[in-house]
Amino acid sequence: MLDQNNGRGAQSNPHNQFLKGEVEMDQEFYEHLHLNGETLKKKTAFQKIYPKTIVNKVTSPDLPFEYSMNPYQGCEHGCIYCYARNSHEYWGYSAGRDFESKILVKHQAAALLRKKLDSKSWKGQPIMLSGNTDCYQPIERKLEITRSLLQICLEYRNPVGIITKNAMVLRDLDILEQLAELNLVRVAISITSLNEKLRERLEPRTSTSGLRFNAVRRLSESGIPVMVMMAPVIPSINNQEIMKIAEKAAENGAGALSHTVVRLNGVIGQLFEQWLETHYPDRKEKVLNQIMELHGGQLNDSRFKTRMRGEGEHANQISKMFKLAIKKYKLDGKMEPLNRSLFRRASENQLNLF
Template sequence: MLDQNHGRGAQSNPQNQFLAQGVEADLEFYEHLHLSGDSLKQKTSYLKVTPKTIVNKVNSPDLPFPYSMNPYQGCEHGCIYCYARNSHEYWGYSAGRDFESKILVKNNAAALLRKKFDSKNWVPAPIMLSGNTDCYQPIERKLKITRSILQVCLEYRHPVGLITKNAMLLRDLDILKELAALNLVRVVLSITTLNEKLREKLEPRTSTAGLRFNAVRRLSENGVPVSVMMAPVIPNINSSEIMKIAEKAADNGAKHLYHTVVRLNGVIGQLFEEWLDEHYPDRKEKVLHQIEELHGGQLNDSRFSTRMRGEGEYADHIAQMFVMARKKYKLDGPRIPMDTTLFRRAGESQLSLF
């Protein structure tokens, strides 16, 4: 039996599909470590990259924002179900342990955003942080790249959205309050389970649900529009918690409740099966079968409109549960667009004085 690092989601490091050659693990070495009582601690590496752009056009009708922005690639949160794992292969790494332990850092993100906003061709439109990996993953506490991005958005009065599983965003409450006063920000806390033992297995380096709900409450109390997303709903894992999460969301001042269903795209299907073998072998086949029910007999569906909600009787049942939850706990209020008319480029505020 291979030694498993505590605090990691993936159980392995699958071969990168884009690499012609790979290096096989020395299984005898890992077995020796396990039998001797030692453990192979896989430390997280932070690798500086210097992209030329930071704002990405979103070509998906499933997402409400036309642009996204990712200060990091890879995510130490280690959520086993994360659809973004596959994107790590484009950088030459595995979607498994590499995704959680080799984090690419875009230190020049704020400067790139400033350059984008200063372009005469830029038309202000809401940008989502992050969309691919979490902008408040642990290293953000030290590097403050996300905070610097929010400062640029405030300076230029540009609308921005945030989605995160980390209560660390309260560190930036001062900026978020100023953005909210100008109707320039929306925050979504992604909360998957209230079961702390499940969270430690499912998304091991995220904030606890208690801390995330506390963040929802603090944001709401300070006038920052905040919603809760249950993402993803996983059959027979967290699917029984819909009403409980809705109730907690309402109690803490959330404006809306959203959801997605799990989809195991690319190599994530293999990683998730390994995760089930490790943590829930007794229900593995049932869980996988129910996921297939959501996606026409497959573990994944890449089609727009259906990939995040699923289709069929079981998907309809989940959707109806959320309809009832939103109605019961008043989590279906009007969605007020952010303001794009306040945008100003560098120097424009000073020129307006003359």
């Protein structure tokens, strides 16, 4: 059940490599809480930050987009494997519990996007929401920053992509339908397991797989191009579900299926080992060894071209399984490129009124 970790993925707050010194609570205090059946129930904290830009240039050849924007830093979804955890250390926080309980919010995101799209250098390139943390994490229901960004994309006719693990994307169906009519949007729903017990442990504050597949169906029925991402595939944890997820994706109208394999860069390796020790101690060594087989004997892999798919026999087996699933369930939809020809700046919008 979730109560043992209060709905969090990470088991600890490991040392931040960028901080020279940290203050730790007295271990006796933790022991006192434990002996009395109590826990530290910390609520999620939200902090405003004021970046100079919201649109980031993406230079990775592994990703199918050149620009991304992230309304939030840190993510309350708490996915234990999340590669974005390491980025929280740059803000002075831990990649562990801090990443999912101390969320940095870009309240001025809409104004920053408008400024970017109005710049003379901008040519209407597609932007991905989000390249780092989930744009539909729980606080978005209240703040509606992602919704405001989509409204601006529609106003400027700027193409946009979305990847999320949250069915909250359906809240913005009205905007997405208008974008889709102009071929300006693509949505990817990330689904890692049909096993709810595993989902609660692996990514505790995400939508259930049932709600995510419902989102796939609703988006598809509304004419919005949608694909399913199985990201990541983790050996001996969820790799046996590839065919079942593919079948459900097809049943709910997904046009395509894709995947990445798990990679545990930086402190994420330590966090994941703790997670395995807590939830699956009997298979901990097997899982870690198989992950290392994917990445040349290491848990981490930052090499372009191989980090997302892995290498070696085990990686080949996973790739073959996906090819089989894609063929069997007709999930090889080749979507036409998003339309860049409709882009217009605010000044052009005003001229169109006369």
